[in-house]
Amino acid sequence: MVSPAVDIALIAAIAIITVAVVSLVGFKLSRSSRELGSEAELATYNTLHTAGLAGPHLRRGLTPDGAAKAAGYLRGMLDSSRLVITDEAGVLAWDPQTEDRDADAMVLAAKVLESGRTQVYRRPPETPTDGAAEGFAAEAVFSPIRVQERVVGTIGAYSGQVRPSLVRATNEVAAWVATQIELAELDASRTLLMEAEVRALRAQISPHFIYNSLNAIASYILTDPVRARELVIEFADFTRYSFRRHGDFTTVAEELRSIDRYLLLERARFGDRLNVSLQIGPEVLSTVIPFLSLQPLVENAVRHGLEAREGPGHITITGRDDGEYAVLGIEDDGVGMDPERLRQMLAGHTAGDHVGLRNVDSRLRQVYGDDHGLVIETAPGAGTLITMRIPKFQPGHEV
Structure with missing residues (x-):
């Protein structure tokens, strides 16, 4: 038979162990929280990280291949049900991928391309809401991709209900995409400038050098x-x-x-x-x-x-x-x-x-x-x- 003193000691030991475990878990959680930062800091990190993944795909300009690879990252940044990227002529990419709604997307994008202003499209009252998850019966916001005062395309984000926060976020993403395209154009201009400078250098080399070389060669023809x-x-x-x-x-x-x-x-x-x-x-x-x-x-x-x-x-x-x-x-x-x-x-x-x-x-x-x-x-x-x-x-x- 176990004595009461042993029972008391056993209970005390269990209590001490429990307190230690709780303290250790609390320490781990607090340390983890400090390492990850606040929810706002974590959200900022995730957004910047996603932008960093999308950026390289747009550094050759607004192309179908680059848009297709960047669309998924951009949709993740906006947390929208579906995202479309267009240029002035047509749809470049969907995420999730689809091809059967390109015409509808360009109808929505047309006013943005013409006016240069963000457009919000609300669901008609008679439209059922059960298709909103698919994106097509949902509401949408289309923002212009503006490069040097010229609208070169649009970003369209679909959602069950377009809130002001999604409008602001889509505008910011479109502005960020425009920056990447401007960098791509700058790289292209820099390449063209280098090619022009090489051509100028060739032209600078050729006249006097060719003349002098041919004169030197001519002097040896007979001798x-x-x-x-x-x-x-x-x-x-x-x-x-x-x-x-x-x-x-x-x-x-x-x-x-x-x-x-x-x-x-x-x-x-x-x-x-x-x-x-x-x-x-x-x-x-x-x-x-x-x-x-x-x-x-x-x-x-x-x-x-x-x-x-x-x-x-x-x-x-x-x-x-x-x-x-x-x-x-x-x-x-x-x-x-x-x-x-x-x-x-x-x-x-x-x-x-x-x-x-x-x-x-x-x-x-x-x-x-x-x-x-x-x-x-x-x-x-x-x-x-x-x-x-x-x-x-x-x-x-x-x-």
């Missing part, structure tokens, strides 16, 4: 026809590379091959006056760089550094590994430049002969950011050193 034939081949290979129509990027190795052909042609003009040395680490040869970003710097060194000086000149081309970057340099011991005039020219404030430098500097900043423009060290009579830092890993930049 050294074999040499003339070799130079014609080098000239053809160089121009084929410089005027290629595909790809905004190349590799350091490909650019150096083009530079080698260029220098062979220039040596036909300068002879022993032009001396070149290369110090290239093999680990940087595969680094992707913007097309025609090194060759214009070498041409600048020849034209503006060495051609204007008397006697022989030297150009050094370097490439070294620097952790996440490849550091490329072009140095000459020519006449140099006035730093202030160079700064004004790179900023586009003054015209000058160094069009290639400004072009390359601008494209590097567009591709990699302002921290990756050309670094130029020069002074009158002191030569010029031009350096660029290129990230070695560049997802999305294809050669």
